[in-house]
Amino acid sequence: MRYTGATIFVATCLIAGTALAQTATPDTPSATTPPDAQTATTPATAAQSAPAAAPAAPAPPSAYHQAGMDFSFLLDGYVDGNFNNPSSGWNGLRNFDYRADTVHFNMGKITIDRAPGPVGFHLDLGFGQIFSATHAFDAAPKGLKYFEQAYVDLKPKSWKGVEVDVGEFVTSAGAEVIDVNGNWNYSRSLLFAWAIPYYHFGIRTSFPVGPHFTGGVQLVNGWNNVYASDQGKLIGLNGAYAWKKVTWTNVWYGGPERDKASPGWRNLFDSVVAVNPNDNLSYYVNFDYGRNKNVGPGSAQWVGIAGAVRRAVGKKGAVVGRLEIFDDKDGFSTGTSQAVKEFTLTGEYKLADWLTSRLELRDDWSNKAFFEDSNGVMSKKNQPTVLLGMIAYFGPKK
Numbered sequence: 001m002r003y004t005g006a007t008i009f010v011a012t013c014l015i016a017g018t019a020l021a022q023t024a025t026p027d028t029p030s031a032t033t034p035p036d037a038q039t040a041t042t043p044a045t046a047a048q049s050a051p052a053a054a055p056a057a058p059a060p061p062s063a064y065h066q067a068g069m070d071f072s073f074l075l076d077g078y079v080d081g082n083f084n085n086p087s088s089g090w091n092g093l094r095n096f097d098y099r100a101d102t103v104h105f106n107m108g109k110i111t112i113d114r115a116p117g118p119v120g121f122h123l124d125l126g127f128g129q130i131f132s133a134t135h136a137f138d139a140a141p142k143g144l145k146y147f148e149q150a151y152v153d154l155k156p157k158s159w160k161g162v163e164v165d166v167g168e169f170v171t172s173a174g175a176e177v178i179d180v181n182g183n184w185n186y187s188r189s190l191l192f193a194w195a196i197p198y199y200h201f202g203i204r205t206s207f208p209v210g211p212h213f214t215g216g217v218q219l220v221n222g223w224n225n226v227y228a229s230d231q232g233k234l235i236g237l238n239g240a241y242a243w244k245k246v247t248w249t250n251v252w253y254g255g256p257e258r259d260k261a262s263p264g265w266r267n268l269f270d271s272v273v274a275v276n277p278n279d280n281l282s283y284y285v286n287f288d289y290g291r292n293k294n295v296g297p298g299s300a301q302w303v304g305i306a307g308a309v310r311r312a313v314g315k316k317g318a319v320v321g322r323l324e325i326f327d328d329k330d331g332f333s334t335g336t337s338q339a340v341k342e343f344t345l346t347g348e349y350k351l352a353d354w355l356t357s358r359l360e361l362r363d364d365w366s367n368k369a370f371f372e373d374s375n376g377v378m379s380k381k382n383q384p385t386v387l388l389g390m391i392a393y394f395g396p397k398k
Contacts, residue, residue, distance in 0.1 A: 072395025086372035095193035118156035124148035140226035173270035175286035186389035194333040195288040264293025300332035
């Protein structure tokens with residue numbers, strides 16, 4: 001079968017990972033260890049005791065923090081096996097793990113971030129499949145496809161916590177992000193791929209309201225584009241309630257995402273509840289509803305819900321399960337009127353402080369014959385895959 005090579009590669013990588021894990025150096029002190037724990041001395045019991053030790057020298061600056069800026073580097077690649085053996089070599093309904101039955105480099109990126117004090121900036125610059133995908137429908141100059149984010153941020157002390165960002169930035173909607181190391185699973189959810197945008201260009205603000213709520217207003221040039229459409233901009237409103245163990249975020253985007261010949265607005269509502277009951281267990285629920293009123297004589301709707309649970313296993317491992325349902329009622333997102341479900345089981349293991357492996361089993365299934373078979377025919381209603389992703393991150397600890 002065509003996925004035999006991928007399976008062999010997965011097994012080889014797992015054996016290599018096990019060998020690396022057995023020879024790994026001991027863990028560094030945990031983040032909860034007091035900063036002076038390694039140099040503390042027993043208090044003197046009498047005046048004639050030996051003089052106290054000199055204060056410990058301050059820690060040297062991080063190699064990833066220079067000239068007031070934080071630098072980080074992210075590399076991302078995977079090997080995938082699709083049990084349907086699609087003749088095109090592409091996985092259906094996937095956005096960043098497109099390639100089937102092959103080894104693929106997904107993204108390389110450098111991030112430069114200077115915190116606003118009062119003026120800062122953030123720049124994500126890189127290359128790879130992910131950058132091409134996020135800018136696939138943008139009419140902006142081709143050179144901009146190498147930028148994931150590029151914005152200036154303002155946050156003077158006199159503004160009392162208010163921040164203003166101007167430029168290109170990722171969307172506020174969704175439970176997942178573009179950078180894979182910020183997610184629990186390797187593959188992105190159906191909601192991330194088909195229900196929400198990737199990024200916007202414009203102005204966004206955030207402001208604290210009391211001890212638990214942070215609000216925000218955005219005025220942006222549409223949905224996955226740098227230049228605005230003929231008829232105006234999108235408005236964004238977002239708010240997050242944060243308690244000790246629960247965060248509830250709501251986002252709305254609305255506006256005339258259309259040309260002059262199409263009436264109506266596009267609206268998106270996104271809600272995420274994230275819960276962290278303890279250090280070893282986390283879960284979230286993500287709901288999306290979208291409506292586009294400028295499709296032909298009528299409108300299009302899409303709705304979906306996803307849930308995921310992450311359980312830490314020791315200091316280096318984790319197991320994640322994700323289940324979701326996405327109803328593309330009018331075929332606006334996927335091109336076919338269909339209801340799709342997916343389940344993903346991901347095992348994570350940190351081979352080193354900078355290297356993370358994720359082994360993933362996933363199955364997508366639709367109420368329509370949407371997935372490609374080995375003859376190039378859309379004859380399959382489900383798509384089982386196995387994937388091994390490798391993520392290298394060098395930068396300040398998050």
